Amino acid sequence: MVEEPNIVRVAALIGDHTRATMLSALMSGSALTATELASAAGITKQTASAHLRKLSDARLISVASQGRHRYFCIADAEVAELMEKLMGVAIRSGIKHLQPGPKDPLLRKARVCYDHLAGEMGVALFDSFKAQGLIAVTEKQSTDNISQTKLDLTTEGEAFFSKIGIPIQLPNTSRRAICRSCLDWSVRKHHLAGFVGASILEHCFHKKWAKREEGSRIVRFSVKGEKQFSSVLMP
Amino acid sequence: MVEEPNIVRVAALIGDHTRATMLSALMSGSALTATELASAAGITKQTASAHLRKLSDARLISVASQGRHRYFCIADAEVAELMEKLMGVAIRSGIKHLQPGPKDPLLRKARVCYDHLAGEMGVALFDSFKAQGLIAVTEKQSTDNISQTKLDLTTEGEAFFSKIGIPIQLPNTSRRAICRSCLDWSVRKHHLAGFVGASILEHCFHKKWAKREEGSRIVRFSVKGEKQFSSVLMP
DNA sequence: GGAATGGTTCGTCTAGTATCGAACTATGGT
DNA sequence: ACCATAGTTCGATACTAGACGAACCATTCC
Numbered sequence: 001m002v003e004e005p006n007i008v009r010v011a012a013l014i015g016d017h018t019r020a021t022m023l024s025a026l027m028s029g030s031a032l033t034a035t036e037l038a039s040a041a042g043i044t045k046q047t048a049s050a051h052l053r054k055l056s057d058a059r060l061i062s063v064a065s066q067g068r069h070r071y072f073c074i075a076d077a078e079v080a081e082l083m084e085k086l087m088g089v090a091i092r093s094g095i096k097h098l099q100p101g102p103k104d105p106l107l108r109k110a111r112v113c114y115d116h117l118a119g120e121m122g123v124a125l126f127d128s129f130k131a132q133g134l135i136a137v138t139e140k141q142s143t144d145n146i147s148q149t150k151l152d153l154t155t156e157g158e159a160f161f162s163k164i165g166i167p168i169q170l171p172n173t174s175r176r177a178i179c180r181s182c183l184d185w186s187v188r189k190h191h192l193a194g195f196v197g198a199s200i201l202e203h204c205f206h207k208k209w210a211k212r213e214e215g216s217r218i219v220r221f222s223v224k225g226e227k228q229f230s231s232v233l234m235p
Numbered sequence: 236m237v238e239e240p241n242i243v244r245v246a247a248l249i250g251d252h253t254r255a256t257m258l259s260a261l262m263s264g265s266a267l268t269a270t271e272l273a274s275a276a277g278i279t280k281q282t283a284s285a286h287l288r289k290l291s292d293a294r295l296i297s298v299a300s301q302g303r304h305r306y307f308c309i310a311d312a313e314v315a316e317l318m319e320k321l322m323g324v325a326i327r328s329g330i331k332h333l334q335p336g337p338k339d340p341l342l343r344k345a346r347v348c349y350d351h352l353a354g355e356m357g358v359a360l361f362d363s364f365k366a367q368g369l370i371a372v373t374e375k376q377s378t379d380n381i382s383q384t385k386l387d388l389t390t391e392g393e394a395f396f397s398k399i400g401i402p403i404q405l406p407n408t409s410r411r412a413i414c415r416s417c418l419d420w421s422v423r424k425h426h427l428a429g430f431v432g433a434s435i436l437e438h439c440f441h442k443k444w445a446k447r448e449e450g451s452r453i454v455r456f457s458v459k460g461e462k463q464f465s466s467v468l469m470p
Numbered sequence: 471g472g473a474a475t476g477g478t479t480c481g482t483c484t485a486g487t488a489t490c491g492a493a494c495t496a497t498g499g500t
Numbered sequence: 501a502c503c504a505t506a507g508t509t510c511g512a513t514a515c516t517a518g519a520c521g522a523a524c525c526a527t528t529c530c
Contacts, residue, residue: 006325007259007318012250016518020243034477047519049478059327068476068527082324083242085317090241092294092313253488269507282489284508303497303506 006058013058014086018043019051023074026061027083031071110219112212116197117204117219121229125200126192128234134160135192153196161196164232166203168196204229241293248293249321253278254286258309261296262318266306345454347447351432352439352454356464360435361427363469369395370414370427386414388431396431399467401438403431439464 014020021041026032032040038048052072055061060079064071074080110121117125129135134157153161153168161168192200201219204210209225212218221229249255256276261267267275273283287307290296295314299306309315345356352360364370369392388396388403396403403413414429427435436454439445444460447453456464 007321008250008252008255010250010321010325011246011248011255013246015243015245015247015250017243018518020246024242035475043518044520045477046479046521050518053478060324070477078320078324078327082317082320085313085320086242086245089295089313089317090245251488270505278488279490280507281491281509285488288508305507 009058010060010082013054013060014083016051018047019055022048022051022055022072023060023083026072026074027080031064031073033069033071037072110210110221112201112219116191116193117201118191119219121219121221121226122191125233129157129192132156132160135196151194161199166199168199200233244293245295245317248289248295249318251286253282254290257283257286257290258295258318261307261309262315266299266308268304268306272307341448341453341455345445345456347436347454351426351428352436353426354454356454356456356461357426360468364392364427367391367395370431386429388413396434401434403434435468 014023018041022037025037025040034048034052035045037052038045041048041051043051052061052063056063056072059075061072062075064073074083108119110117110119112118116122133154135151136154137151158168191197204219204221204225205212207225207228208222209229210219210221212220249258253276257272260272260275269283269287270280272287273280276283276286278286287296287298291298291307294310296307297310299308309318343354345352345354347353351357368389370386371389372386393403414427414431426432439454439456439460440447442460442463443457444464445454445456448455
């Protein structure tokens with residue numbers, strides 16, 4: 001018999017489907033509100049509140065109250081690393097779950113991550129934007145989170161988006177970041193989140209380049225749509 | 236929303252008190268049978284069997300059938316590291332549990348780990364034995380487990396133990412290792428397990444140097460007993 | 471001030487699962 | 501051949517904890 005502290009508590013907290021989904025969502029690095037997390041996990045506010053309380057009691061997540069909002073994020077790097085390890089073990093322990101189902105390739109290619117584009121196309125876009133100098137890292141906080149890098153539009157970026165007709169008028173009341181990188185677990189690469197990320201996906205739908213698949217997170221681009229997407233955004 | 240594989244499954248498996256106890260027991264590095272694990276967790280064989288099945292299904296532990304016994308051990312280093320990380324997070328998330336209770340110092344000093352001596356005295360003994368050259372590493376398997384080092388008594392060791400009157404007659408039918416190092420979580424140091432470890436603890440009880448505290452894992456040495464323990468075993 | 475939105479608390483319902491007793495198979499010792 | 505021990509399977513039970521509805525504070529916007 002060996003000393004056994006609160007492992008059980010921590011593991012049990014992560015071992016609930018809803019809470020795991022919330023934590024996964026937070027692993028993207030962004031701070032999310034209670035209702036955002038509730039909708040991410042597909043539950044009501046009340047339930048979310050209860051879960052978030054438990055998670056923060058155990059210091060797996062930390063809270064920052066800002067007005068009537070409460071922003072949650074992963075407590076520290078230690079917790080993030082734990083999630084990563086968990087991920088690693090989970091992948092090898094359940095290979096059967098990894099066999100690519102029919103929908104998987106589509107999911108990998110392009111999907112919705114909250115309100116912006118994730119998957120291979122999202123990653124490609126993000127890389128291209130960085131290469132073009134449209135976005136740039138303004139600030140790096142290593143204390144808070146692993147990859148909590150703050151991004152911003154460069155002046156070139158602003159010019160570019162207004163030229164192609166994507167309005168970047170951020171209501172100045174909003175606390176929302178203009179740009180933000182979002183880490184994708186499956187690929188372990190970043191894609192673009194934040195206001196710009198959302199605007200771009202919106203633009204894709206508006207221009208009918210792509211449409212969202214019913215009841216799924218898949219974003220299905222038409223052949224023509226994908227070409228235009230590439231030529232316009234990644235010249 | 237982010238990709239979320241079987242994290243839940245893995246975490247939920249560890250997040251059960253009984254299974255966590257079993258895993259913790261296995262973290263010592265030794266391979267244990269189903270009944271040993273059952274008694275370690277304080278449950279019946281049937282329940283243990285069910286748990287062990289789940290754990291091995293998820294590849295958190297691996298099984299080796301040997302005759303009518305089934306030996307279980309932590310599947311690989313990945314899982315062990317996960318447990319360590321979990322441990323780390325658990326400690327910081329539950330500080331209240333760490334405030335040293337009245338019995339804690341005693342537990343830290345000397346306690347039973349299955350059938351051998353753990354705690355500070357166990358660690359000191361192990362270090363002394365190595366320094367004296369009574370035990371030596373014969374084989375190191377890095378593939379299997381983290382600290383699965385195989386130990387053996389040296390000829391000096393055999394002479395020493397027969398001199399002080401501790402019989403090391405291992406029934407040759409037994410599969411049990413003569414010496415084995417056992418990693419102590421709380422201290423993160425090794426102490427001596429295996430047949431020799433058990434024999435020594437037995438010797439302590441027999442010589443009335445110490446007695447086991449009722450209903451606890453504490454081994455309480457008398458003042459005289461502790462002196463003799465030191466002078467005889469760690470000259 | 472009122473309306474709207476973000477969160478929390480409370481009580482109740484329900485589902486998942488850990489547990490055990492009993493019955494069973496398989497291996498080993500005598 | 502017999503008995504003892506190691507382990508599994510099955511069915512029944514009991515308990516935990518996750519979910520929601522309803523009612524409640526707190527903040528912001530008009």
